[in-house]
Amino acid sequence: MRLRVEGLSAKRGEDLIFHGISVVLDAGEALVVTGPNGSGKSTLLRVLAGLLVAESGSVRVEGASPDIGHPRELCHYLGHRNAMKRELTVMENLSFWKSFMGDSAGGSGIDVEAATEALGLGGISHLPFGYLSAGQQRRMAMAKLLVAHRPVWILDEPTAALDASADRLFAGLVERHLGAGGIVVAATHQPLGVDARELRMTGFAGEMV
């Protein structure tokens, strides 16, 4: 499987945020998107995840089943917000995501209990999500990546609010995903903790470094 981005440009409102972004990621590869605030990292990730329409260019996944209509069907998107209901327990939130998303072909998600254990929070899955600390909430949002299989993970500042041990734990999850042939694209101001190529957004354009 290969993620191919060609000549991508995107607008927010009337403003062109970036143009001419091209990158190819093979199975097992990670791309870190860096750059100053407002340089377009989140915009790029939202375009890759199919949440924003590109102004021009294309995002394609090669080597996927012909049934896939759009690459977004193969993506997990973890945004700045955690996409969990505060009133529902961790267990209820993750169970919802597991059944709502289902699995992409080629893999299967682990069960909800195992996912909370993997994030080191097995004992608190009965609590309402809103009771958890900011770092615990972020860990639980990461558990979503494990309960439904998606080969491509698109992560926007995934480690914001995490302590050092959660950082390492997360790096381990990413490494396992890459080892199983997954692809990761992450916007981050901190090192991801795994080998990755870098796309530096320079405000209006981007360059591979």
Ligand SMILES: Nc1ncnc2c1ncn2[C@@H]1O[C@H](COP(=O)(O)OP(=O)(O)OP(=O)(O)O)[C@@H](O)[C@H]1O
């Ligand atoms: N809905 C919108 N309408 C108009 N402009 C927007 C909109 N959303 C974002 N922008 C602008 O697009 C530009 C890129 O924003 P984006 O969130 O992609 O940057 P970023 O690199 O992820 O920043 P940060 O590091 O602060 O998260 C910014 O100048 C922002 O003000």
